[in-house]
Amino acid sequence: MTVWQRLHAVARREMAIIRHRPVYLWGSIGGFLFCTIFFLTLMKEGTPEKNPVGLVDLDRSTTSRMVREALDATQLVRIIPYESQSEASRDMMKGKLMGYVIIPRGLNDDIQAYRRPKVTFYTNEMYFIGGTMAWKQLLTLINMGNGAVEREFMRARGYRENEILDIIEPIVIDTHYLGNSTMNYNYYISPNILAGILELLVIIVLIYSFSTELKYGTSRHLLKASGNSILVAVGGKLLVWTLIFCTAGFIFILLLFGILHFPYAGAIGWQFLDMFLMILASEGGALFLVEMVPVSRMAICLGALYSILGYTMTGFSLPIEAMPAAAQGWAWAFPVRHYYLMYVQEGIFASGFAGCWKQIISLLSFMFLPLFGLGRLKSAYIYQNYPRL
Amino acid sequence: MKNAYIKTWFKDYWDIFCNEFKQILADEGVMIIFVVAGLIYPLLYNFVYYGGIINDTPVAVVDLASCKESRRFTREMDATREIRIAAKCMNMEEAKGLLQKRIVKGIVYFPADYGTKLARHEQAHISVYCDMSAFLYCKNDLIGSNMVMLHEIRELQLEDFKAKGLTDEAASQQVLPLGYEDNKPYNPQANYSFFLITAIMLIMIQQIMYYGMSVLTGTNREENRSFASLPDQLQGHGRVRIVLGRGTAYWLLFMGIGTYIAIISPAIFGHAQRGNFWDVFNMLALFMLDCVFFSMVWSTFITRRETVFVLLLVVPIVAFFLTGVAWPYYAFPKFWKYFSYIFPTTFGTKAYISLSVAGGDMSIAKEMIEYITWQTMIYFFFACACVHLENWVLHHKEELKEKRDDARRRRGIDIEGDIKMIEGENEI
The missing domain is CATH 3.40.1710.10 (abc type-2 transporter like domain)
Structure with a gap:
């Protein structure tokens, strides 16, 4: 079988898992859909009146x-x-x-x-x-x-x-709110918090997907389907999830900046790229975590603790520089932080590639993280020598 | 007969309580959630949010007027707590470049006629461009520039009145005829972290308890045990014993963890705690009881150990917004207002703020405590109903599985084929 055929076999297998345990889909799409409706309707007024x-x-x-x-x-x-x-x-x-x-x-x-x-x-x-x-x-x-x-x-x-x-009134101040001319809280909070929610779901669902192969002892079959190549096994699984999450993420961008007319100063293509990179980076982070801790319950607990902290470390509510110096550097370790910075560069200041190349590189670097532990994951998948429960 | 019933009741209750306690302590995953999340997270959050105030937001000035008034304005802005003049630019393009590079977080622009207009006693305009990437930047830009503007206006008015022949005393009486005193009694510095952390603490108690209990419920189900099977000799009775026995185990444990989260950790970081200790403690005891029954009800639907994280990790964020401390509760659409009644934190946070932060007594928190009591009773009733439901499901397990499989087959899902594809033929 060629690599493509094996990749296809792993992807088909992943689809079967999703069908078999619908919790996957509920976790990813259902949760995101609920939160999108929640935030967009909760703050639809934009500014609280009365x-x-x-x-x-x-x-x-x-x-x-x-x-x-x-x-x-x-x-x-x-x-x-x-x-x-x-x-x-x-x-x-x-x-x-x-x-x-x-x-x-x-x-x-x-x-x-x-x-x-x-x-x-x-x-x-x-x-x-x-x-x-x-x-x-x-x-x-x-x-x-x-x-x-x-x-x-x-x-x-x-x-x-x-x-x-x-x-x-000898002096009058004309105030201009850059990127949010009406000072609308919905414009400010929803794009960032919902991206954070998507990141959280990507991380947790991916950890679940990779670690349950060990928990249910199906990892050897996964390797068999991939022709004993961990790269193909990981690639096939990621392919399905990347498609699912990117579809959700892109529809979300179209909804916000297209249908609901949330302000966006730059070219919208940057936002799609930002979303795509954030999803890949989060997948990278999740996979790395499973490689380091190939025990389902531990990996999910750690993933939950890590991803929920992402909101704080984004810096959109409390800017990073207001945090203690010892905490500031850690912000780099959260893909959603880079997503937010890139959104600011493009959505508010329209600064183009010159403004966001650093964020692009940072997000890309998350994708290389799992390469270091692939061997470790493969041996865990073969020997299944970690506690299952 | 009656005494025997009471005796049996207490014995069952005690056994269930001990059994649940042992299960909690024996489960590594649950202990990680309770201990790591319960003990370390409050410290972590308090540490990350320590400070909570932004000082000296860097701002660029574009001064085309270059007159003494504009220079004075700039100097005064630089002296405020909110603003630091980080750059003086030749034109707007240069300032915009600095904004894009994130070197400055706002621009103050003086047009070329600023000084001339003031000299002619005409209204002069200043433009302030606020960076909206974070509201705290915008707030600082606005407060800093507006406070200086008000001060400048007073200075100009004084000069003006004096020039028109008024004595110093008379002129100063005309300026600012109405004074004001601004108080922020609960959060004097308008500290962003303080308001946030206060609500997060209670969300933590609720969610940590819920996740822990759900993990245990899921584990029991995976191991073909149940969290609520009634002994056969009771002939269908004993729901209250199960709910209270299990509940006491969690409640006692959380009296420790919850007190640590909501009372000790804020004290470690020096947050203001103005309330009477026993009032706050009593309120928390009731709140935690509410959380116990809340968790019991919602954990009933968790079938596997990790499911709760995959499905419901977004709940704390939703619950935080539903407390109404960020986006105010009176601006909620009706549906979300009623939806918020699901969570104990909706009432608990308000009661906690009233007692611990605002320093009110029990009569202040009375209304919220009434709501929490009602919620506790309703969740207790539902928790008993869930035990009943669980037992019904246990007795109809096979039928339900068949029905579910039939429904999936009707939808065209090939269950055996899927399992073969996932697990292979000879696996497990």
């Missing part, structure tokens, strides 16, 4: 009513009135409020008399996005309030309207 913010109005004047109306009018905040600070504070402790603001007694009189009253606000940063939204909105409100008071003062002094604006 964040609950308490208002303790101790002044009950026209000015405090104006503050309330100004806050309530914004899309980002929903105002809940409270009689006292302790009530608002209790609700914030319960996690029902993302923040509250206290308008002190005598605010209106103090403003009129230029006594500079102080508005106090509290935000709940344990609910990160909600708390940050509330903080941003309350800060804007204070600045708007300052502007309103200043405008009244200047009108009283006889300033012209156009002059007033230039004095109140």
Whole structure:
């Protein structure tokens, strides 16, 4: 039999395994499909609106009513009135409020008399996005309030309207959000977290696929089908899984950047390459792990511990440089980290090959990892001399 | 008669409890999950997320105005905690190049007329370009530049009012007529890691318990044993004994592991723990009981040792988002809101934050504790139902297998052919 025929035989055998134990397919496609639907529908709003913010109005004047109306009018905040600070504070402790603001007694009189009253606000940063939204909105409100008071003062002094604006707001910052112009959390979180989920599934399913040959004692037959070549055995198995995962990954890219119009600055071809390389790199990592630990239960446990850590080490939520120096270098050991960097280079900055060649090389290097342990895997497959359970 | 029943009940309960405990301790894989994941993971996560704040985000400045106001603005930005001026560029192209090379994480651009406009008392514009590859970069770019802008505005207004003949005191009264005080009581530095780690801790307890229990259930099934077979002499009774006997073993074990994860490991890394120890401990005890029954119910469907990892390794990520601490719970679509009720962490995390981080008492966490109690009772009921189901399946094993094989054959799957292809003819 030629190499191609043997490769075909191994691939057909792998398809039979998938048919025989459908858990494989559920693990790979079902899990990914569920997570894709989950994340894309959970954050479909993009930015959380109507964040609950308490208002303790101790002044009950026209000015405090104006503050309330100004806050309530914004899309980002929903105002809940409270009689006292302790009530608002209790609700914030319960996690029902993302923040509250206290308008002190005598605010209106103090403003009129230029006594500079102080508005106090509290935000709940344990609910990160909600708390940050509330903080941003309350800060804007204070600045708007300052502007309103200043405008009244200047009108009283006889300033012209156009002059007033230039004095109140002499400097304006125009903010441009590169790669995510509407500051949409879905655009930010979903592409990265779902790629992480795919990496996790690739690693765990591949470890399962390679190590169960030992667990069920079918490894010798696998070698027989491959003409006693470990390269053909591994290649045939990988062929099937690469096809399955790449199909899932490519459909995912088309869905996000095509149908759902997630922003992508560069040429989309780079994203397909990025996905393809990440899948191959994850397969490389998984195979290497099985070669080093050819015991099903251990390899899967280690693979689970490793791949779940991948989210953290991606650096898209907490950037790597914010981590302790001793942890930073480890980020390199996770394919999804390189995937993310390449996505940033192409999706946000469109920097072409010059921007992502390092990531391409890093991802490619994962594919060479298993070459070192193929001999070890082959002898494990032949002698089956590792614990099965 | 009644005493004999109680005696038998306790004896059965005790035997089941001891048996489960022995099984846990004897299984290497489960011990790896409980000990390695339970003891090392909290340390690892706390270590990796130690810090959680980004200081001095590198920013490039393109100053076409090159006036004293723009230079002052740049200097002040450099002095903030959030921003470090890493490069001064001649034009936007150069700055864009630095952004692409990831040397800077934002650009501040002063147009050529910046100084002139300020001198003429016209509104001047500055452009800030934020790197959206990570929100923390963007947050720093925004906070740093906006805080300096507000400060600059005050300075300019002071100069302006003084120039218009106001005394120093009068001018300063006009500027900032409304003061503010900004408090972040639970997380004063807006530390990203603190909020994240707090939720991750409880997810860890739930998932480690679930994975461990599922591995044991899968192993039992592979070895043709069952996690819940009722002794024949009980004539179909004894479900509660099995659930409580097994449950006590896990619960006791997790009182140790869970306390370590949620109370000791944050203390090691110096995270704020403002709550009363016994309040937090009591809440965790209830939460862990909830997790025990939750794990019992969902592990029933695990048939092989490793299946749980292949199928359900993504659950902690989904469960984390369903706690509502990242994407806020009030912005959930209705379906996911109800879906989140499946997980003990949905309520547990909120109760834990209220008690341990916000420093509230039991009356603050009352609502969440009520939810956890309800969930525990429901899962207990389902756990008993699962034991019943398992016994029914055990008694109808052959029939079910035949039905399953028939269904697969009807779908055109050649089972014998597949097995031959996978295992060969003379293997095993």
